[in-house]
Amino acid sequence: MTRGTARDALLSAATALFGERGYDRTTTRDLADRAGVDAALIARYFGGKPGLYLAALQVELGDGTPPDLLQPERMAGLLGRLDARGAGPVFQSAVRAHDDDAVQVAAREALHARVVTPLRDRFARDGRDRPQLRAELAAAAFTGVVLGRGSGAFPALEKVPADDLVALLTDLLGG
Amino acid sequence: MTRGTARDALLSAATALFGERGYDRTTTRDLADRAGVDAALIARYFGGKPGLYLAALQVELGDGTPPDLLQPERMAGLLGRLDARGAGPVFQSAVRAHDDDAVQVAAREALHARVVTPLRDRFARDGRDRPQLRAELAAAAFTGVVLGRGSGAFPALEKVPADDLVALLTDLLGG
């Protein structure tokens, strides 16, 4: 390992592994192995496993508020990333609490900022009733589909191409 | 603890705790404490933690094929039970793999038998295209909503009364 890159290697490994397996199922040793680095460096550089996750999340959130899910390009882009890299702690936080509180809170906030709030604003603009509830309902349903697509429990759902799924989901969530 | 009831106590504790926390997050010591029993008895009576889960699942599955989710009474009944007792490994299997393979397989099978297949049959009867895919999509979306309702990530979704939710979901999944 070249000198001084352990920090970056850990951040990359964190993005990849937390995305694939979620937070709880990723161990510090897994992260260190993937990064090609000693596990003790996680504590040194990030204070511990939660700190590493939070730092990796910050890296990923850079851009401002994204468009809402009902815009097909947004949905397609998101589905593509999720299929490629796994859903990760952000979506998993919608469905099950994480071991670490700070991680859980950060993941929830990211989910709201990037999925729920844009949807709520759209529903409100369109004059739908109970826009917050509808946005949360749509986000929860979307989460179920996204996670279900990677869980092995739904063969047909896993086989369907991403663009077919975009059409089905836009229809489902927009109605 | 009265003599000879440890087995039953463990089965009750298993139904309750696996329902509340899911399989992975329930430890054998939790189960034994809840049952008021020594943890070693799990191994003696059920061969181990997976065996206890499978036995508890058998107890719960007794009845035959239930009606499909789009029948409001079925949806209301299911939501009521899930709100009261937690979603449990069956729904969690839709969204994330369990540690134990046998548990994962059994939970998936229960999910298909009790949710996916009835929906698929209904969609097929109604002449919808791709009934299997639509059934899996609806089951995954429903799972997201059910788990999201208990995750703490969706305040509005958690506050909405069950009957309102039945209407919203029937509308969402039936369209």
Place this chain on the structure above:
DNA sequence: GAGTGATGTCATCACTTGGTGACTCTATCG
């Protein structure tokens, strides 16, 4: 080239978890 601080390595700790085997206790039967 000696000192200094950042960087990386290693052995090890404390704790959790599922599991095992030897033991005790009790009830029943001869």
Place this chain on the structure above:
DNA sequence: CGATAGAGTCACCAAGTGATGACATCACTC
């Protein structure tokens, strides 16, 4: 009574996990 089998208790193990602190090594400055 005394033997036996079933039920329950207890101490312990092995693996895995996150974390820590002592030590080594390198880059850079004076």
